[in-house]
Amino acid sequence: MFIAELFKHWTYQVFSPGALLRSKYNAFKELLEFDDRCLEGIADLEEIAYGREKADWARMHRLSLQLTRDVGEMVRRLKLMGPSRYVGLPDYFNKFRFYVSMGMDTPDPAIAPPHVLSLEEAADAPALAGGKARNAGLMAAETYLNVPTGFVVTATAFNYYLEANGLRAEVDDLLGRMELSRPTEMERLCAEIRELVLQGTVPVPIAEEIVSRSKTLAGDSGVLAVRSSAVAEDGELSFAGQYESLLSVDPDQALNAYKRVLAGKYAPRAVTYRVLNGLSDVETPMAVLFMPMVEARAAGVVYTLDMDRSQAVCGMLSIYAVPGVGEHLVSGRAVPQIYCLTREADPLLVQEPTADAVLSPEQVASVAKAAMELEQMFGEPQDVEWALDQQGGLHILQSRPLGGRHKAQAAPERSVSPEARPLLADASRASGGAAYGRVFHYDPPEHTLEDIPRDAILVVGALDPALAGTVGKIRGVIAEAGSRASHFASVAREFGLPVLVGVENAFQRFSPALEVTVDADTGAVYHGRVESLLQNDEEESRPSPALQRLRQVMPHISRLTLVDPEGADFAPEHCRSLHDIVRFCHEKAVAEMFRLVGRGGRGLGAARKLETGLPLVMYLLDVGGGLFDQATQKRSITPDDIKSPPMWSLWQGLSSKDIVWQEGLTHMDWEEFDRVSAGIFKHDSALLASYAVVAEDYAHLMVRFGYHFSQVDSLCGPDERKNYVNFRFKGGGGLMRQRELRLLFLRRVLESQGWRVRVRGDMLDAGVGNGSEAMTQRQLHLLGRILGRTRLMDMGLEDELQVDRLVEEFLHPPASEDY
The missing domain is CATH 3.30.1490.20 (ATP-grasp fold, A domain)
Structure with a gap:
């Protein structure tokens, strides 16, 4: 039975005494769905704002608009659950919706003449x-x-x-x-x-x-x-x-x-x-x-200040020429002839082709003088596109600034350790820089851009302009054909992507998955990772206007200030962002669920406190078959009363003997933590209150430990096609770097056990499915251990080496408890 059908079954079975109870419960289910969507939307916007994802402004606007709609739906659902208790909430929501809308709106494009x-x-x-x-x-x-x-x-x-x-x-x-x-x-x-x-x-x-x-x-x-x-x-x-x-x-x-x-x-x-x-x-x-159209006999480009050393004379003016139209050159399909001249009023030719020159000396001088005149006019070095017609007349087709990395200084001096093993030397540089990665043979149409793995070193036949779609994903390019004058080489230089060209038999030289370091500044490729070539200070890029606009709006979107559901300031008037509104709606909706029944226990049945030996306050709601019959009349229950396999499996992991509760977090001083955090994390604090909704083969938990929360949703029964475990983990009391390290611990542990994991901002989503009932129970047991081990872990993490050690200790404890 699908989970939606289960909820429908429970709704009619449990809420039949009254339409109001059914309405409240349906509103709660829908609110939780919108809660998931809101948290995903916030995480997506954080990924963009923190620079982890490059996105179009239209995507930023779409995400923000969808987020405000989803938050509004949460507010409406909470109002349905408690109409008299949240009268002012819509006004505070509308305030933040206005702030976000004002920050994300842009003027309409101009359409007036002249056209x-x-x-x-x-x-x-x-x-x-x-x-x-x-x-x-x-x-x-x-x-x-x-x-x-x-x-x-x-x-x-x-x-x-x-x-x-x-x-x-x-x-x-x-x-x-x-x-x-x-x-x-x-x-x-x-x-x-x-x-x-x-x-x-x-x-x-x-x-x-x-x-x-x-x-x-x-x-x-x-x-x-x-x-x-x-x-x-x-x-x-x-x-x-x-x-x-x-x-x-x-x-x-x-x-x-x-x-x-x-x-x-x-x-x-x-x-x-x-x-x-x-x-x-x-x-x-x-x-x-x-x-x-100019019917060209010869064409090409001029760099009035060419800092290349591999093909040209560094610091000179360079002319790149091909017979016919220049499209063959800039598309990367043709290898040009290169002429280098001094940058004087009457330039001197210092480098020319050895045979079959495309240009005569007079034509070379004419092109060079024209290019230098443009540099003087525009006031900076130029990239000039030119053509000679059939009569030898010179036409200037376009000119643009070289700018940025195009006229970067000569290749930096780098030392290479004697142990470094060269695989290639003296290749031609199309774009400077150094990078490390694994070789990937890109040979369309056999491959598409999506096939290219992240951080790869591409080996290609030619510098197709379409390769611009890989910028930001790959680390470098080794090409059999192409030149500095190609369009893709220009793009690569703007982004500091190292590119080597003219490498014969590149596909045979560099086998797929081979780890190499490309030093495009010297035209070399080395086996493996050469650290001395990679230790360069990266130029810090200034955020774009679009990103600056988003970052100005983000405090109204993602800042979280409501942290204590039992605090006096946990109220609409203290919300400072849409995230606060989401947190408020979620917590109050849970509270409304436990208000659904009176003292007589009609409808859902009273929420029962789970009495355990752990410093964890949890309430459990049984919606059908989640508890043994003997627990029916009890006001509070114990773990022995739990019948639901997914809930029982998770609890067994949470209470495993290798999880230390009384002594505090491993590698962490609880006394010091209590001092730093003003003592708010006492074991009996209501701030740690959690809840679970259970059924015969279903469990949904929201587990809170201080400033972070975890959600677990699982179906675990005899039909393995329907079994799954979904897990969400967000927040923390540590610094952002410490929270990222804790997420790294979670990711490595879960992925080692076959989970799908996705991290965005300080939120982790993970899932595993289609396993047998026994395998799903093992995964839930593992997840319980993870929940117990990682509570407040972020406050004690310092670096990835510590994470590696903790992962090893967790997966291979000295006295492992078998499930």
Whole structure:
């Protein structure tokens, strides 16, 4: 019988004397469900706020909105259980809902004209034209360089497009459901958004202007390049290769091309890149740049200050060139020729290809001078994209700052121990840094991004821009092909991800699961972990505006101040957050459950105090078959009266001989703890009061030890397909680091016994199921021992070595008690 059917059976069996009792009990069940959802929502937001999960602003907003709804449902259920006792509670809830709503709301995106700008107008309107078009406009206005003319469909046109097609709410909903840790699901959601965008209709005034200008720009027989120019692109952040740009577009297809570039904003790699950089979707609206297509004989990029030593001359200007269009270069599929020049007004060539040069000396000098002119104009080193047409004319297609790690200082000096065993030397660096991990062969379509394990060193054939979706998950990349000039290399440098390229037979050199240390700064790979290469001070990143907004709201969400249910301040007026409201509702709902019956014991039957030799105050509620018949008339019961197998098994573990109750916590001074905590944790304190609801093959417990609580829910019977144990553990009186160490103890013990474990914030959720009745009872016995051993453990924990020792002692005690 499913647990829902059990509750339904108990409801009709026990509450038939009156509809009011049934209503209260149903409200209690529903309140507990919302309690679980609220705690999960708080934990999810804490994961994001503490930086453990990177999330889209839409996800943060969705989680906060769902949390406030769920807390409101808890308040409503508690009001149903005790209408006269919680009159003021909704007002306090509404106060915190208002604080959270105000903190999480953002202004509506601008949709007003202008919706189309000339390239010259774009130079003075970065918020409308985006970084790429604005830079192109500046180059055209302030230099004599040959910059293709063009026009821009603005960022407000994009916002208007979403608004006119009714897409904003749908897009936000889909973005809010994305988690970077689930790339397959993310890919599906991104595909849904792109399809919504592609099915939209360009508003008539904008469509007419795009068509008219496109035909004029292309002339009689020309084709167009339609390129992304999102706000925040090609500025402090490059977004290199993340968005879609289309080449050789017929003017008759201009509207379709426009929509495709808009839809490209929601490619998984673009969304991942944006989220990892802490930008919201609304902060990065998509402008689209239309230019005449250059039929290129040769193309490439220039780094006006190249700090690479593996392929170029450090500190010089470097030109990366390939025959034909530059797409082959930036996509990572082509290996370029590299020309290095001095950074002077008349640059000197200091490095060039040995044979079959793509560029003549005059063309090399022309490209270098143009790039240095742009550096002088923009006032900082530039990453310049260029092309030579069929007649040898130079065209400057775009320019953006090198910025950040792109122009980082030369490779740091590191010492390598003599014992380190090199597997590779003198490879080419595409992105500097050092990292350790296990090798994973990534070879699509055989593999998807979801197949890549966390902290892996990827071995790949080429630097596909889609690899940007792995940033934040992997530790490094070893590629057979590619170069520093590829889009993915640019992204990798922004995030400090080490990348080596040009490694022949990489798949044969590095076997799967091999542990290696990659030192991209020197082009080396070593067997195993080389500590001396990994001891670098990581640059502390400044929280993004989105994360700063969330952190400002978090005190109204997760701060917990109501800790003593029997204290005078355990009241709605003392709530300081939604978490306090959740705690208040949960505790008062439990109290309401024990008020359900009068002194006569009708309905549920009176809650009985469980008399034991342990310093634990517990009340037990039998809803059918959980106690032996002789306990029916007793006002209090003992463990011998318990018939419910899951409750009995758990209690046997909790009262095991290896659990010390009277002497206090192992490795902990109770006298000192009582002094620090003002003595509030006496064994007979009502603060430790716990409860259990039991039935013939079911048990639900809420066990409290001071500042933390544990919940256990289990079905244990002859049908192993239905058997399960779920466990939740949250809170503690120690510092956050101490609570994390206790959760580490719990995780290691439970996982060693086959449990599924998930930790978020200071909450642990674990479960095990589908075991035989005997196996489920053993797991419950283990869980009882864990509950007894870990109470207040966090106050005495200092480091992981101590946790390792405690785990070993727990799993292999000197005189183990067999169950």
